[in-house]
Every structure is written in structure tokens, then in C-alpha cells.
Amino acid sequence: MKSMVPRSFVKISIWMFLLIIIGSSGMLHAIANSAGEERVEKNVIVLYGDTLWSIAVQEKPTNVDTRVYIKKLKQLNGLTSGNIMAGEVLKLPVN
Structure with missing residues (x-):
């Protein structure tokens, strides 16, 4: 039986998911670094x-x-x- 979801849609969805994960981890890393820096006035x-x-x-x-x-x-x-x-x-x- 043939799938109802086009193969190109699956590929695009996977790429979008990976881009979101990579982008989110970069943002979290930046936030964690800035929160960890302690500036003494x-x-x-x-x-x-x-x-x-x-x-x-x-x-x-x-x-x-x-x-x-x-x-x-x-x-x-x-x-x-x-x-x-x-x-x-x-x-x-x-x-």
C-alpha cells in the first residue's frame, strides 16, 4: 500500500525539524553563557x-x-x- 504523504513533504519536515532543534540549542547555549557570567561592579x-x-x-x-x-x-x-x-x-x- 502506498503512503498518502508525499516523500518531498517528509524530507522538508525532517529538515525543518533539524533546523529548529539546532537553532534552539544555539539560543539556549547563548542564554546559558550570559547567565553564567558574573559581572562584579x-x-x-x-x-x-x-x-x-x-x-x-x-x-x-x-x-x-x-x-x-x-x-x-x-x-x-x-x-x-x-x-x-x-x-x-x-x-x-x-x-
């Missing part, structure tokens, strides 16, 4: 006499340019200028 309290430059020199990784670090520091804290005041708490970029 570091803050610093601005002391009298501190500048963005002095904080950057003290806190930045050795392989990062000070100017680039200051730019990230300003963006992260919503600063439009380099003016900071003693007592402010600044978030430091995490690399």
Missing part, C-alpha cells in the same frame, strides 16, 4: 582632591589607555564634564 568614593584622571590612573587595567578609561567612566556615570565632587560615588567600568 566596583564603586569608588571621590575624595577631596581626586580627579577623573587620578581615579583612572589608579583603577584602570594596565593595558587600557587612561583617556579611553575616563571616557567609559564618564559614560557609565552620566557625566557630561570632568567635574566631580568629594563624596560622590562613581561606578567603575568592568572590563
Whole structure:
């Protein structure tokens, strides 16, 4: 007895099923990796006499340019200028 389902339909269905499985496993892998990464946020309290430059020199990784670090520091804290005041708490970029 001959099957009522065309052979091409079966092939296409199998390929679609495999593509869905592969795509889903890739998405799950990406989600699992992002959930497993732990980002530790570091803050610093601005002391009298501190500048963005002095904080950057003290806190930045050795392989990062000070100017680039200051730019990230300003963006992260919503600063439009380099003016900071003693007592402010600044978030430091995490690399």
C-alpha cells in the first residue's frame, strides 16, 4: 500500500525539524553563557582632591589607555564634564 504523504513533504519536515532543534540549542547555549557570567561592579568614593584622571590612573587595567578609561567612566556615570565632587560615588567600568 502506498503512503498518502508525499516523500518531498517528509524530507522538508525532517529538515525543518533539524533546523529548529539546532537553532534552539544555539539560543539556549547563548542564554546559558550570559547567565553564567558574573559581572562584579566596583564603586569608588571621590575624595577631596581626586580627579577623573587620578581615579583612572589608579583603577584602570594596565593595558587600557587612561583617556579611553575616563571616557567609559564618564559614560557609565552620566557625566557630561570632568567635574566631580568629594563624596560622590562613581561606578567603575568592568572590563
